[in-house]
Amino acid sequence: MPKRSDLKVTKRVVDALSVEAKDAVFWDRDMPGFGVRVYATGRKVYVVQSRGPGGPKRVTLGRHGELSTDEARKQAAHVIDCIKRGEDTGPEPTEAELTVAGLAERFMRAHVKSHCKPGTALAYRSVIDVRILPALGTMTLDEVGRAEVSALHHSLRETPAMANAALGLLSKMFKMAEAWGLTPPGRNPCRGLRRYRVRSRERFLAPEEFRRLDRALKDLEAEGKAWPIAVAAIRLLVLTGCRRSEILDLRWDDVDHTTGEFRLRDAKAGPRMVPLTAPVKRVLEGVPRSPDNPWVIHRGNGKGRLGNLSYYWGTVREFAGLDDVRIHDLRHSYASRALALGESLSTIGKLLGHRHVVSTARYAHLMRDAEKAAANRVGESIGVHVTNGRVG
Numbered sequence: 001m002p003k004r005s006d007l008k009v010t011k012r013v014v015d016a017l018s019v020e021a022k023d024a025v026f027w028d029r030d031m032p033g034f035g036v037r038v039y040a041t042g043r044k045v046y047v048v049q050s051r052g053p054g055g056p057k058r059v060t061l062g063r064h065g066e067l068s069t070d071e072a073r074k075q076a077a078h079v080i081d082c083i084k085r086g087e088d089t090g091p092e093p094t095e096a097e098l099t100v101a102g103l104a105e106r107f108m109r110a111h112v113k114s115h116c117k118p119g120t121a122l123a124y125r126s127v128i129d130v131r132i133l134p135a136l137g138t139m140t141l142d143e144v145g146r147a148e149v150s151a152l153h154h155s156l157r158e159t160p161a162m163a164n165a166a167l168g169l170l171s172k173m174f175k176m177a178e179a180w181g182l183t184p185p186g187r188n189p190c191r192g193l194r195r196y197r198v199r200s201r202e203r204f205l206a207p208e209e210f211r212r213l214d215r216a217l218k219d220l221e222a223e224g225k226a227w228p229i230a231v232a233a234i235r236l237l238v239l240t241g242c243r244r245s246e247i248l249d250l251r252w253d254d255v256d257h258t259t260g261e262f263r264l265r266d267a268k269a270g271p272r273m274v275p276l277t278a279p280v281k282r283v284l285e286g287v288p289r290s291p292d293n294p295w296v297i298h299r300g301n302g303k304g305r306l307g308n309l310s311y312y313w314g315t316v317r318e319f320a321g322l323d324d325v326r327i328h329d330l331r332h333s334y335a336s337r338a339l340a341l342g343e344s345l346s347t348i349g350k351l352l353g354h355r356h357v358v359s360t361a362r363y364a365h366l367m368r369d370a371e372k373a374a375a376n377r378v379g380e381s382i383g384v385h386v387t388n389g390r391v392g
Contacts, residue, residue, distance in 0.1 A: 007026055007027075007028070007029060008028065008029060008030060009026070009028040009031075009034065009035065009036055009046075009069060009072075009073070010069055011068070011069045014036050014044060014064050014069060017036065017038050017044065018038065018042070019038050019039070019040055020040065022040060023037060023038065023039045023040060024037070024038055025037045025038075025047060026038065028073075031073065031076060031077070031080075033048055033049050033050040033076070033080050034046075034047075034048055034072075034073060034076040034077075034080070035047055035048075035049070036064060037060075043063070044063065044064035044065075045060055045061070045062065045063050045064065045181060046060070046061040046062055046063075046064060046067060046069075046072035046075075046076070047059065047060050047061060048061060048075075048076045048079045048080055048083075050079075050080045050083040050084060051083070051084070052083040052084055052085070052086050053086040054086065057083050059079050059083075060180075060181055061075050061076060061079070061180065061181075062075075062179045062180040062181050063178075063179060063181055066178055066179035066185075067179040067180065071111075071114075071115070074114050075110050075114075078109075078110065078114075097140065098140060098141050098177075098182060099137065099138055099139060099140055099141075100132065100133065100136040100137050100138075100139055100140075100141065100144060100173075101133055101137040101138065103141060103173055103174075103176075103177055103182070104128045104132065104133065104137070104173060106176075106180075107172070107173045107176055108121070108124065108125065108128070110176075110180075111176050112124055117245075117266060119245045124169060127162075127165055127166055127169050128169065131152075131156065131162065131166040132152070132166055132169065132170055135148075135151075135152045135155065136148060136149075136152060136170075141174075141177060141182065141183055141187075142183075144189050145189050146189050146192075146193065148189070149167065149170060149189045149190050149193060150193060152166065152167075152170075153166070153167050153193060153196075157196065160196035160197070160198050161198050163195075163196055164195040164196055164198065167190055167193060167195060168190075168195075170190050171188060171190035171191065174187070174188040174189065174190060175188060202329075202332055203324060203325055203326070203329040203332065203333075204329070204332055204333045204336040205322075205325065205329070205330070205333040205336075209320075209322060209325075210238075210333075212320045212321060212322065213238070213316070213320050213322065215320070216316050216317075216319040216320035217231050217234065217235065217316060219319070220315065220316060220319055225315065225319075226312060226315060226316060227300070227312065228286075228287075228288075229287065229288075229297055229298065229300060229306060230297075230306065230309060230312035231312075231316075232283050232284075232286065232287045232296075232297065233247055233248065233297045233306065233309055233312075234309065234312070234313065234316060234327075234330075235283045236250075236280065236283055236284075236297075237327065237330045237331070238330050238333075238334070239277065239279050239280050239283065239334075240274055240280060240334070241330075241331050241334030241335060241338075241351055241352050242264070242274065242331070242353075243328075243331065243353075244309060244327055244328070245266075246264045246266075246353075247296075247297060248297050248305055248306060248307075248309070249264070249265065249266055249305070250262065250264070250295070250296045250297065251265075251294045251295055251296065252289065252294055252295075252296055253294060255276070255284060255296070256276070257276065257281075259273075259276075260275065260276045261273040261274060261275055261276050262274050262276055262280075264353070272353050284296070309327060310327070313327045331352065334351075334352075335348050335351075335352060338351065
């Protein structure tokens with residue numbers, strides 16, 4: 001048995017820890033104040049202890065196995081810092097005391113902040129504030145059962161994708177509550193609820209629609225009705241197939257004219273390089289640089305990047321008569337054009353930055369449609385030489 005302050009808290013070490021008669025706390029040698037309490041029953045929980053202006057304080061982070069060692073270590077660093085600064089981390093609330101609103105704040109602070117990308121954090125915050133809290137925010141965790149969650153899900157049935165998103169996010173919150181020891185095992189009221197079926201909505205621009213979009217961008221910019229930086233962003237989406245966040249996060253330092261590529265630092269599947277094609281170069285050459293602003297798609301006031309394209313895209317698609325086209329459909333359209341040019345699904349997956357082939361498989365039906373069209377063309381060309389479908 002290692003000494004109680006002479007071990008490195010890792011999953012393997014914690015898995016092997018045990019006590020015989022009485023509970024014990026084993027402290028991490030690298031992070032003072034971070035440890036794991038092992039109960040005689042075999043239960044193990046991560047704990048933090050530190051001294052603040054009001055004296056020593058100990059906080060339970062969550063159960064081992066439900067909370068990973070790495071996540072516990074990250075949370076420990078945050079909690080220790082709060083204790084030392086005198087910020088009230090509060091006593092561990094019970095299931096009957098903590099409200100859904102309180103759980104949401106802890107979820108955003110202790111989990112989302114350190115594990116999710118900024119865009120995901122913003123999306124989570126919106127769903128929590130607009131959908132979850134108005135319905136359940138004042139209820140304590142023990143008051144939220146399947147009936148309450150089902151009612152929330154049902155109330156959003158007119159927007160099934162949003163209903164499923166709210167249910168999925170609430171389930172994540174209760175999963176973390178269980179990991180933090182705030183609720184007993186198996187207490188997730190979202191578990192087993194059936195999600196709504198969401199019809200796959202695919203919209204691809206035809207060549208004539210690409211031309212209408214191009215005319216709309218040119219005319220709106222010439223008439224001063226569309227901001228040139230936003231127009232450039234939309235053109236880059238059309239020409240690269242990149243995700244909206246990938247283009248908005250692009251910095252000038254990421255553009256390498258020597259290698260003919262630009263780097264996506266925070267792409268969904270990890271950093272990747274995108275070819276700097278001639279049309280893309282022309283768009284970038286037309287984007288004015290803002291002094292001391294590293295972003296390509298910048299605000300224009302010298303501070304930060306453009307945060308959203310929704311308003312500008314709404315103006316553009318209305319002007320182009322493409323009211324049913326979402327901005328993400330530009331990415332789908334890029335893929336469909338690649339298929340029309342004979343590129344393989346494997347190549348298209350690499351162009352789009354897909355980590356798994358199943359993500360690209362959604363476009364397989366387009367390849368089959370192209371094959372059917374080719375078969376019809378070949379059949380028609382041969383058919384003129386046969387009679388009633390019979391050779392000879």
